[in-house]
Amino acid sequence: MSQNKPSKNMMPTYPEPFWRDSVPFDQYDPLDKDIEADVVIVGGGITGITTGYLLQQEGMNVVILEASQILNGTTAHTTAKITAQHNIIYNEFMNHFGKEKARDYYEANMQAKAFIQDLIEKHDIDCDFKEQDAVIYATSNQSRMDLETEWDAYEKLGIDSEFLEDIPLPIDHVKGALVMKNQAQFHPLKYLKHLVDDFIKRGGKIYEKTTAVDVQEEARPKVITKPGYKAAAQYVISASHFPFYDFKGAYYSRMYASRSYVIGVKTREKFPGGMYLSADEPTRSLRTATYKGEEIVIVAGENHKTGHDTDTIKHYEALQDFANQKLGIKEFLYRWSAQDLTTLDKVPYIGRITANEPSILIATGFRKWGMTTSTVAAQLVTDIILRKDNPFEELYSPSRFKADPGLRRFVSQNLDVAGHFIKGKVGMKSKSTEDLENGEGAVVKIDGERAGAYKDENGKLYVVNTTCTHMGCELEWNSGEHTWDCPCHGSRFSIEGDIIEGPAERPLSQIDVDDGA
Known part of the structure; x- marks a missing residue:
C-alpha cells in the first residue's frame, strides 16, 4: 500500500512520550535531612517502584530516591510489550549457557508476565492490558534461516510457538515469521500508578529531585546524595538504569548504551492485532495503544549506539515514512526516544553488586526488554533481601563472566x-x-x-x-x-x-x- 509522503511539519516539535503524557502523578519533595530505612532504592522507574512495592508489602521500611521525577525515565519511554520474546535470542543462549539456563530465562520472564497479569486482575487495574501474540518477521533469506533455527530452539525449550509463512501486516517480501504465543501489552504508567499509591499507603517514602552520588560502605551502608544528605539502610538497591555506584563493578566497560526511536500515530488502515518486530535492519516494532478511546499505533526502531549519530531527527522521519507507507498516517501524535543498556552476554545484571558486597544490589542491562525484566529484577532482589531461594539468581548474577x-x-x-x-x-x-x-x-x-x-x-x-x-x-x-x-x-x-x-x-x-x- 502506498500513501502520499506526509510533510515533516506533521511531526511534534518536542519529544513527549505518550505514556507519561496520559497519566498524572503526585510530586514528591527532595530529601532535606539524613534518614534511615530498612532498604534504600535509588531509581524511581518500574524496577524501583515494583521492588519498593514488594518489600513494603513484606513490612519493610523502604525509601525510594529519584534524581528527577518517578517514572519519567526509561519506563516512560518504553514500547511496553510484556513478552519473553526478546528478539532472536534463545538459540544463542542455548549455545552459550546451555538448555537449562536458556529455559530459566524464558521461565523468569513468563513468571514476570504472570505476576503483572495476576496483579492487574486481582486489583482490577485499568491499564489497557491485552494478551497478544508476539511475532518476529523476516524479510530476507538469511533472517528466515535465523528464525527457523530459533524456532528449533523454541521447540527444544518447550516454548508455545508457531511458524508462519506470512503476517497480516502489509509488509513487503515477508519470508516467514516466528510467533510466541500468549504474550501481552499494557499502559505501564496506569499499572504503576496503582503500585505507587499502594507503596505510599503502606508507609513507603519517595524523594524526587534527589541525586545519589555515592555509597559510604559501613555495617549499614549510607547513600550519599548530591547536597550531602545521607540515607542509611541495611540494603541499598541501585535501580537507576545505569548503576549510580560503579566503583567495583566497572559496569561502564561491561555494557554499551544504545538509543531507539518511537512514534505514536493514528492510522488510516486498521491494525490487525499482535505485536511485531522485524528480524532485519532497520528495526521496526509495532503494537497498538488506546488514546482518548481510539486505537493508535506505536512504531519503534532505528537503533544505534548512543552518541554515534548526530542527525537523530532522521530516525523519526524514517519511522514516519514507514508508518505512512504501510498503514497511512491520519494524525501524528507523539514522538520520543529511549536509551537502553546491553550487557556483554545479553543477560541483565541483577543481584549483589559483587560477591563480597551482600548489602548493595543492582539491576541493569535490560536490553530494551524492561517490562518483564524489571519484574524479574524486583522479585529476585526481594528474594535476596528476604533470604529466600530464587531459581534465577545464578543466571542473572552480576559477578558472572563468560x-x-x-x-x-x-x-x-x-x-x-x-x-x-x-x-x-x-x-x-x-x-x-x-x-x-x-x-x-x-x-x-x-x-x-x-x-x-x-x-x-x-x-x-x-x-x-x-x-x-x-x-x-x-x-x-x-x-x-x-x-x-x-x-x-x-x-x-x-x-x-x-x-x-x-x-x-x-x-x-x-x-x-x-x-x-
Missing part, C-alpha cells in the same frame, strides 16, 4: 570506546556561535578549544564544555533530543550541562561567551 561471548565483546566494546575517544580529540569540525540558527546546536570553538553551543528559539545561547565528566570522551550533539551525548559510555547531558543519563556523576561546566564568539 569467556564466550563475554571476553570477545568486552574487547570489541572497549576498542570501540578507544576509537571514539581518539576521534573526538582530533579532526574536529566546528562552526562559530554566530552561525547558529535559533533551535540549533553544534560543536564550536571557543578560544581555540572544543565546546558545545545551543541557541534556543528565542536566541539565548548555551555553551558547555563537551568533555564528558565520566572518562573524558568528547560529546556529540543530538539534534532530535537537544542533548549532548557520549559515544563511549552513553552519558547524556542537557543544553545547560545537567546530567540526564549516567554513568557520569558530575555535570558539564558552562562557558560564558558573547553571542558572536
Whole structure:
C-alpha cells in the first residue's frame, strides 16, 4: 500500500512520550535531612517502584530516591510489550549457557508476565492490558534461516510457538515469521500508578529531585546524595538504569548504551492485532495503544549506539515514512526516544553488586526488554533481601563472566570506546556561535578549544564544555533530543550541562561567551 509522503511539519516539535503524557502523578519533595530505612532504592522507574512495592508489602521500611521525577525515565519511554520474546535470542543462549539456563530465562520472564497479569486482575487495574501474540518477521533469506533455527530452539525449550509463512501486516517480501504465543501489552504508567499509591499507603517514602552520588560502605551502608544528605539502610538497591555506584563493578566497560526511536500515530488502515518486530535492519516494532478511546499505533526502531549519530531527527522521519507507507498516517501524535543498556552476554545484571558486597544490589542491562525484566529484577532482589531461594539468581548474577561471548565483546566494546575517544580529540569540525540558527546546536570553538553551543528559539545561547565528566570522551550533539551525548559510555547531558543519563556523576561546566564568539 502506498500513501502520499506526509510533510515533516506533521511531526511534534518536542519529544513527549505518550505514556507519561496520559497519566498524572503526585510530586514528591527532595530529601532535606539524613534518614534511615530498612532498604534504600535509588531509581524511581518500574524496577524501583515494583521492588519498593514488594518489600513494603513484606513490612519493610523502604525509601525510594529519584534524581528527577518517578517514572519519567526509561519506563516512560518504553514500547511496553510484556513478552519473553526478546528478539532472536534463545538459540544463542542455548549455545552459550546451555538448555537449562536458556529455559530459566524464558521461565523468569513468563513468571514476570504472570505476576503483572495476576496483579492487574486481582486489583482490577485499568491499564489497557491485552494478551497478544508476539511475532518476529523476516524479510530476507538469511533472517528466515535465523528464525527457523530459533524456532528449533523454541521447540527444544518447550516454548508455545508457531511458524508462519506470512503476517497480516502489509509488509513487503515477508519470508516467514516466528510467533510466541500468549504474550501481552499494557499502559505501564496506569499499572504503576496503582503500585505507587499502594507503596505510599503502606508507609513507603519517595524523594524526587534527589541525586545519589555515592555509597559510604559501613555495617549499614549510607547513600550519599548530591547536597550531602545521607540515607542509611541495611540494603541499598541501585535501580537507576545505569548503576549510580560503579566503583567495583566497572559496569561502564561491561555494557554499551544504545538509543531507539518511537512514534505514536493514528492510522488510516486498521491494525490487525499482535505485536511485531522485524528480524532485519532497520528495526521496526509495532503494537497498538488506546488514546482518548481510539486505537493508535506505536512504531519503534532505528537503533544505534548512543552518541554515534548526530542527525537523530532522521530516525523519526524514517519511522514516519514507514508508518505512512504501510498503514497511512491520519494524525501524528507523539514522538520520543529511549536509551537502553546491553550487557556483554545479553543477560541483565541483577543481584549483589559483587560477591563480597551482600548489602548493595543492582539491576541493569535490560536490553530494551524492561517490562518483564524489571519484574524479574524486583522479585529476585526481594528474594535476596528476604533470604529466600530464587531459581534465577545464578543466571542473572552480576559477578558472572563468560569467556564466550563475554571476553570477545568486552574487547570489541572497549576498542570501540578507544576509537571514539581518539576521534573526538582530533579532526574536529566546528562552526562559530554566530552561525547558529535559533533551535540549533553544534560543536564550536571557543578560544581555540572544543565546546558545545545551543541557541534556543528565542536566541539565548548555551555553551558547555563537551568533555564528558565520566572518562573524558568528547560529546556529540543530538539534534532530535537537544542533548549532548557520549559515544563511549552513553552519558547524556542537557543544553545547560545537567546530567540526564549516567554513568557520569558530575555535570558539564558552562562557558560564558558573547553571542558572536
